[in-house]
Amino acid sequence: MPADLAVIGLGHLGLPLAQAAVAAGISTLGYRTGPEGGSLSPAELRRMLSRGFRPATNPAELGRVRTAVICAPTPRGADGALDLGQVESAARILAARLRPHTTVILESPVHPGTTEGFLRPLLESGSGLRAGRDFHLAYSPSRVDPGNRDFTPAGTPKVIGGLTPACTESAAAFYGRLTDKVVRARGPREAETVQVLETNFRHVNIALVNEMSVLCHDLGVDLWDVIRCAETKPFGFQAFRPGPGVGGHGIAQDLGGPSGRPLRMVELARQVNDHMPRYVIQRAAALLNEHGKSARAARVLLLGVTYKADIADQQGAPAHEIAVRLMELGASVSYHDPYVPAWSVLGRPVPRADSLYEAAAEADLTILLQQHRTYDLQGLSVKAQLLLDTRGATPTGAAHRL
Template identity: 35%
Template sequence: MAIEKLLQKIESKEYTIGIVGLGYVGLPLMWTFHSNRMPVLGFDVDENKVNCINEGRSYIKHLGDKMMGELAGSALCDATTDFSRLPEADAVLLCVPTPLDQHREPDMTYVVNTTETVAKYLREGQLVILESTTWPGTTEELMIPILEKASGLKAGKDFYVAYSPEREDPGNADFNTAKIPKVVGGHGEDALKLATALYDTSIVQTVPVSDTKTAEAVKITENVFRAVNIALVNELKVVYDKMGIDIHEVVEAAATKPFGYMKFTPGPGLGGHCIPIDPFYLTWRAREFEKNTRFIELAGEINTNMPEYVIQKTAMALNKHKKALNGSKVLVIGLAYKPNVDDMRESPTFKLLDLLKENGAETDYYDTYLPLITPTREHAEWTGTKSVEWNKEVIASYDAVLISTNHSDIDYRELIQWSDCIVDTRNSFKGIEERFEGQITKA
């Protein structure tokens, strides 16, 4: 089909968008296109997610029930586990995981398997866009050969390929998918035109770049920037703590400078689907070009070691109460990797739980967003563990409470009343901690 006809189809909103992977990226993307009256067809191997969409039941807490109800009641939206329906879509957007394997190298299994499935049903005129964060060169060197070999079609001639990295920030009330500019790189001019026109229907701004590997590098750069700066404040936290200086007070005061400084806050370690993983995609790729990424590797080392520092501070806090970590009961507050979301991917809380257990502590956790630990790739031993109840009798039974994630639904004043030993990694008691000297240890 001629590019002009495809562009007209987008403009007239008769262009069906297929989204593969209906998780924290794919579901908001589905909603964004649907909100702009674009027909959307969602694909996922998880039958529960598909049923939730079609029945209007929420499975990502911070997105709410209203969104799901509107998707379920719309003639413009459908979800399915039947990938033979892929030819119904004019554009196929891949929103699948890109984790690291046990050797901290890119695990492209999801991208490869999904691309092979798309290739099986690929038809002329379709646009295929990868949104998953990955190493520069993935689209050209990995995806396109798979699509061409299996389909017998030629990219840029018979079908089109682009890359546009997701920029989701789960739980951010100020920026949803529609409000975040979209970087777009195409395999050729026609692919770029199509992908740009597609996102222009629903996203506040598109940012075209010269090719797919540049777009892939943009996403990696964004997350490397964050990882390095978080590592910096984490390192400063350790140094300033020895000097008797509160890193949080330093960061807040520094943030008043209107230029030349950007605020980053320290924590117990990195979590989420981006920062703990994405920089290592570039590290891995750079080795192919005989280049070292010393900044990235140093940042990774600092951030990875933060849970150890937190456990040391917990042991010191217990020691003030004449108790040892070995044999103590410790409650970890917050399983999610960030406040006010039900997302536990790469959460540093898992590492804290592991370290506490290794040091002989009896551990539990509290998190209303994640009342049950579901199966994970790396922490199977915690599967089925339930959050404890929030009441005075339960909380007071612990020798120490360790705050890993500072959800806003936690009553911190009650916590102060119920626990004599609190280790706070998130500055949760800002403004009131001075009245409880000795009770709260910042870590």
């Protein structure tokens, strides 16, 4: 049975798009580009299937849709560059079945110029069709925020940049079925650069507040109170909060385009954020030492090992590096996370605490890495021998804050 939409890539970008589409009444099929994991619960997936979502295994089905959105992941490779391998695979599979008048949209995070310089030639050579004449081609930066209950797809504006004005309008007509507001960029390069700016904005501002956390600790200043006061300013300030590191799928990009010109502030931000797990270890070791204990053979409980609160996704979560460094110091590490039933580090399973309060009471040090809503932080602060709060989520004075 033909579908209106094909979502190619069913990971952290594609699944939420497919979920929003079927909720809007759009018949949708999904096609995997590789081993992908999303953040939707089994109940949400069952709901999608009941509303008409169809996983596709036969690529021929991609040739019977009006709109195809490529959401393939683009992880950073060993050389630091974005790996476009799954985008290329998706493009080749789609191109072989592409029909005239289809609208093709790329949502994967990419460098500016990728839609025109990389995706377009693949689609044209594989289909014999010409973008902008025989089919529509556009880019739209994904704006997925897993676990955020305040902003739905309908309430989140979508930016669109088409190869031609007609391409933009065709993509706008599609996204207009999902969101209350569509924002038209001048072209694909501008839309791609929106994604770069939005991602780098997050990383740079987190790096600033992470540096402030180190400085304020050295000065004996309560950074959390500083942020509380600063965010009352109604203009020129947006509050960011420090943490044990930056996880997630949005990778900071330090290349401004094909020229390869580095964005120096972004590179520095990455260095600052990458240092935070080591800083957490320094603070943990110092706390243990202040209480007459050594990190060697210390029992350390890690709370929340996902990259974001209230989801199961562990992509880039700093918990992994923190656990590795604790183990290297000789500590005995355990964890608790309501969303992660099993966790392995360095190829070895990490013991999972069944009784949270008992585990916190027995541990020499408990480190809060992620503030899941299910955690009773007041209760934990009472039970724990030592509690290091890397998120500033505990009541004032209840724990040692980052």
